[in-house]
Amino acid sequence: MSPRAIQRSDAxxxxxVAAIAIATFAPALAGGFVHDDHRQIESNPMLRDVxxxxxxxxxxxxxxxxxxxxxxxxxxxxxDRALFGPSAAAxxxxxxxxxxATAAFAFGAARVIARPPRVPRTAVQPMxxxxxxxxxxxxxxxxxxxxxxxxxxxxxxxxxxxxxxQYDRMLRTKTSMRQRGVALLFALALFxxxxxxxxxxxxxxxxxxxxxxxxxxxxxxxxGAWLLVLLLYAFARGHALGDVGGGxxxxxxxxxxxxxxxxxxxxxxxxxxxxISPPTPTGADVWAGAVLALAIAxxxxxxxxxxxxxLVPIVLGASFLAIGALGAARLGEVADRYLVLPAFAAxxxxxxxxxxxxxxxxxxxxxxxxxxxxxxxxxxxxxxxxYATDESLWxxxxxxxxxxxxxxxxxxxxxxxxxxxxxxxxxxxxxxxLAPGDPEVELDRAVAAEQLGDTAQARARLDALADxxxxxxxxxxxAGHLALDAHDWPAAGARYESVLRVHPLSAEAxxxxxxxxxxxxxxxxxxxxxxxxxxxDPDQDNAAALRAxxxxxxx
Numbered sequence: 001m002s003p004r005a006i007q008r009s010d011a012x013x014x015x016x017v018a019a020i021a022i023a024t025f026a027p028a029l030a031g032g033f034v035h036d037d038h039r040q041i042e043s044n045p046m047l048r049d050v051x052x053x054x055x056x057x058x059x060x061x062x063x064x065x066x067x068x069x070x071x072x073x074x075x076x077x078x079x080d081r082a083l084f085g086p087s088a089a090a091x092x093x094x095x096x097x098x099x100x101a102t103a104a105f106a107f108g109a110a111r112v113i114a115r116p117p118r119v120p121r122t123a124v125q126p127m128x129x130x131x132x133x134x135x136x137x138x139x140x141x142x143x144x145x146x147x148x149x150x151x152x153x154x155x156x157x158x159x160x161x162x163x164x165x166q167y168d169r170m171l172r173t174k175t176s177m178r179q180r181g182v183a184l185l186f187a188l189a190l191f192x193x194x195x196x197x198x199x200x201x202x203x204x205x206x207x208x209x210x211x212x213x214x215x216x217x218x219x220x221x222x223x224g225a226w227l228l229v230l231l232l233y234a235f236a237r238g239h240a241l242g243d244v245g246g247g248x249x250x251x252x253x254x255x256x257x258x259x260x261x262x263x264x265x266x267x268x269x270x271x272x273x274x275x276i277s278p279p280t281p282t283g284a285d286v287w288a289g290a291v292l293a294l295a296i297a298x299x300x301x302x303x304x305x306x307x308x309x310x311l312v313p314i315v316l317g318a319s320f321l322a323i324g325a326l327g328a329a330r331l332g333e334v335a336d337r338y339l340v341l342p343a344f345a346a347x348x349x350x351x352x353x354x355x356x357x358x359x360x361x362x363x364x365x366x367x368x369x370x371x372x373x374x375x376x377x378x379x380x381x382x383x384x385x386x387y388a389t390d391e392s393l394w395x396x397x398x399x400x401x402x403x404x405x406x407x408x409x410x411x412x413x414x415x416x417x418x419x420x421x422x423x424x425x426x427x428x429x430x431x432x433x434l435a436p437g438d439p440e441v442e443l444d445r446a447v448a449a450e451q452l453g454d455t456a457q458a459r460a461r462l463d464a465l466a467d468x469x470x471x472x473x474x475x476x477x478x479a480g481h482l483a484l485d486a487h488d489w490p491a492a493g494a495r496y497e498s499v500l501r502v503h504p505l506s507a508e509a510x511x512x513x514x515x516x517x518x519x520x521x522x523x524x525x526x527x528x529x530x531x532x533x534x535x536x537d538p539d540q541d542n543a544a545a546l547r548a549x550x551x552x553x554x555x
Contacts (some may be wrong), residue, residue, distance in 0.1 A: 006125075010111055013129050017107045018100035020144075021136040024377045024384075028096055028146035031388040032088045035276070035410070036149040040077070045505050045536040047078040057241050063473055063503025067245075068228050069237040072191040074150040086164055086539070091148045098154040099136075099145040105161035106344045107132035111335060111367045113206070114309050114352065123362065127355035130369045134351065135344035137377040139271040143336040146387035147276075150337040155192035157340045159185050160199045163226075164312070167203055171210040171220070183225035195327070195338070197230075198319035205315040209307045255286055260325035260334040262289025268339055268346050271376070272384060277397040277404040278333050289325075310352055317345025354498050390414050405435040412444050421451040439465060439472050447478065455482060467496065473502040473509075480512050492516050507537035518549060527553050 033042045039062040046052055046061035053074040057066030076094070084090035088417045096481035110128035135141075146151045163185035170178035189196035203223065206212075212222065231378040261282030266288055267274065281289075296318045303311035324338030386396045391414045398407035408431035415424035425448045442465050450458035462479035469475060480495030493516040499509040514529030530550050534543060 005339065009125070010108075013125065014107050017018055017129065017132045018104045020133055020377075021100040021103040022096055024028060024137045024380050025096060025099065025145040027090060027381060028142075028387065029092050030230060031092055031146060033091075034147065034387060034390050034393050037088070037147070039436050040074075041080075041091065043537070044077070047074070050075055050078045052076065052238065055240050061505060063506060064304050066241065068194065069240050070152045070191070070193050071236075072188060073155055073193065076151060076155065077148075078180075088148070092146070095151050095154060095245050096145060096150055098151065098158060099141070102154050102158040102161065102340070103132055103136035103344075105158055105165070106135055106348075109161045109165050110313075110348050111192045112165050113312050123355040126366060127349075130354070130366055130373075131344070131348040132353040133148070134345035134369055134373045134376070137373050137380055138268070138343045138347070139274055139380045139383050140336045140343050142274070142380055142384040142387065143276060144340050146384045147337065152193040153195075153340045154336045156189045156196045157344075159189035160193065160196055160341070163189060164202055164316075164536050168206050169211070170513075171206055171212055179218060179222065179225045183195070183229045186224065186226045187229040187233065190229065191236075195320060195323045198316070198323045198341075200315045201319045201457050202312055205304075205311045208292070208304055209309050209311055210288060211307070214374075223510075245441040252326070256281065257325055257329045258289035258293065259286040260289070260328035261321060262286060262292060262320050264324055264328075264334045264339055264342065265289070265292050267336065268343050271379070273314045274336055275397045275400040275404075276335070276393060277401050277406050279401045279403060280332070301450065305321050310349065313345040313348040313352070317342040317349070320345075387530075402484075403434060405431050405438065408434060409438075409441055412441075412448075416444060416451065419451055422446040424451075439469050439475065443472075443475050446475075450482065455485070458482060459486070466498070470498070471502055473499045473506070475511075477506065477509055480509070484512055484516060487519075489516050489520050493520070505536060507533045507540055510536065511540070511542065514546070514549070518553065523553050 041047070044061035046056065052060075054071040058068040058070050058074065059066040077091070080087075080094055111125060114124055114128060122268050144153045152233045163182050166185060167180050167182045170182060186196070186199060189199065195259065200545050207214075207222070212218065234244050236247065249504050263278070263285040264283045265484065266285065267278075292359050296314060300311065300314050300318070302308075303314055320340070321342040324342070327338065328334035351366075351369060354369060356363060357365055380467070388390050390410060394407045394410040394414065397404050398411060401407065408427050412424045412427035414432060415421070415427065425445065428441055428445050428448065431438065432445070435441060442461065446458045446465065447459035449455075449461065459482045462475055462482060466472065466475040466479050476495045476498045479494045480499065483489075483492035483495060493513060496509045496513040499506055500513070503509065510529050510533035514526045514533060517523070517526035517529055527550060530553075533540070534550075536545055537543075542544075
């Protein structure tokens, strides 16, 4: 087969991989905004100010500090808003296309890099195709494919895989002309999510298998550009968050780290009972993590000595899994969305093993891969529907992890949104048992009391909660609303001002303050507050009433 025919064949297979990925997770298109989407996308005023997204953390628009700096992801949400408006369907479509592209790039990376020992060239293309399809339809990918706020994972994975392809081409052509392209792609991955730092070991793995030189000049030629990107990223991150660490530095329990490492690997190997709120690791997870770490170390050493291309998926999967476990040790859970590239890497290794078999066994092996992929696709098509609504998401989470505070709390919030205080309180009481004194639980219990008609109790609870937690602005905002309803202008004004000291981008607080100032006869202050509110969120629910009030106040 001629080189041009091979290229056409590769292009056809890459498109087929993308089509399979889209077909598997297409039910995501029917979903809405869920969980973090509401604060990060749906009601985020900063999506109207793209330059500011590069100088602030992820949660700045929601009025809270953040350890995460992902400006490219946030900018993609801003582009969604500018092109399609506040449409969940359009945002889902963009994420689904990104996931399909990631799967196609996974095929490209395996196809370009892979030359497993004792594998004929004719087996490399089927191996890469099988690996990409198996990784693309894996049920663990549902979270990244179907949850809009997980887009950072897709952007980092897509740009990261392209960076590896570009870097490998640079090594094989023995030219540094592609170094800028590698650096740009690495920058795009890094500014999408911090975990892209895990690409660095894969660069050095490619150095090893391609026999790259190790003189200072050669190292600088290959790595100088992306190292400069890393320095620029560290500077931008430190400027946005206050320091490079962003508050995530601190001691980590080694046992927890190993447990999360093992739990993530086991979920890839046996994708059973996947959920957005997984339980804490068990003793079995810790043992699995320890054994897997030793196995990875041994396999990496063997691949390093043999200069095997299997070193790339081993290092890539292990590095991203380790970064995910490190984040989980700080946050309390290793999420499915952290495992996008580890799942592709595991599929790559599995299919490389099949491709190394003699022909009769190889044919049987690839048939087995196809059967597993079909089973995964069916399971994924079902699992992805869990992410359609908040209720389906958290009902599933609580069923699989009854100790999930987040699941109980969010199910309570679902019922509050429907103004169903009695079932809401049942869930909130469960959450209160699991997490006594949790401010979010106490806030929602006060809201339930308000919906039951006991505004005095609700206001007392909110005042106590706001006074005990000065930085917890949602309690002060709700207390301000109740004070406003009671015509207690001084108390309402004080509450709204306390919110704005913590969260100056709260359109709701500016609107409340504008109403208070209008009632107090402070018309200039009222006008400024109302204008600020409408500038932050011109589409808020009561926008028409606020504009009418502005009209009455005059210019």
